[in-house]
Amino acid sequence: MIHAVVCLLWALGVWADIEKMDHIYYRVVSVPEDVAMQMPEPGTGISVDGLVHEFFLSEEREELNKNTSLIDRIDKILGLTEEKLAHVEGSTKIVVQPFKGIHLETDEGVVNVGQYTSTFEKKGEIIQQYTRGDRCDICQDKKWKGTVIYKPDTGPLQVTGPIESSTCNYQLIIKGSALADVERYKVLTHTKHLPSSQGVSQGSQGATDMHHPNTGPGTAPGPEGTLPPLTQ
Incomplete structure (x- = not known):
């Protein structure tokens, strides 16, 4: 399992950037393997199991960083x-x-x-x-x-x-x-639908927070079935 994760990190080109390792680990353990290998940039789409998943950055939110040190x-x-x-x-x-x-x-x-x-x-x-x-x-x-x-x-x-x-x-x-340390992030909106050549959208729409280094995934609510947080 460790070897597989190392290979995945190397394939995704982030092994040299240690700060991104927690993001990749979160993706590996939280989403199906075929989706984890196709994580898109915001504003793009991917095709999984016959459905097109699209992602858009929407409203900006702010929250407190609860991990600020005592010092x-x-x-x-x-x-x-x-x-x-x-x-x-x-x-x-x-x-x-x-x-x-x-x-x-x-x-x-x-x-x-x-x-x-x-x-x-x-x-x-x-x-x-x-x-x-x-x-x-x-x-x-x-x-x-x-x-x-x-x-x-x-x-x-x-x-x-x-x-x-x-x-x-x-x-x-x-x-x-x-x-406080106030962090700002943009909500990542996710939609899914059939390819345009196959007819009208049959998917659902939801939202999930962006994921920030060293703070864990965001906390904004989203409907059941939405994908996990992604980095911007």
Whole structure:
């Protein structure tokens, strides 16, 4: 089996390009052998079992790369250290400066919620603790503190969900594309029909996502029976 795969890789002319090997392996294990040997370029067609299969690039979509390393994710947050990210609700404004501090602005003045203390990962999320804030005006034996959760997203950078999880303890979420690797791809539409000399199309039409290096096949839904993802 290994010898057969090696021969197939060599025949397809991609043995020297190691980055394409995962694509070829995916094709070999996912589609019939006669189709695997005839993978077309987008916009062309192939004939299999008496049917003509045609492929067209259609709409462009985007999705988050879920394989971004922890170091890269931390580096993206470090790139925000000079930013003052704010959330305004009524006359109250809470401002976060990553790796530095959190403060609360109200009609009564400014409250130091906390200074940066630590960063850790929990269940795939990067979390920061901010402590040593001003003394709590409700419980004099406590000091203000805050927790910030960072989440990648395709939208603009923003502070959301500030809640007082306990007395003088804020929890906030910072999310946006500045924290993410956003990948764009075009959907590959597949149609199948009889050759034009044999009459009207009797096939079905569906769609599947393009396949990207090191991210696995795309996730856009398609009807049962469509071919697997292909590289552009």
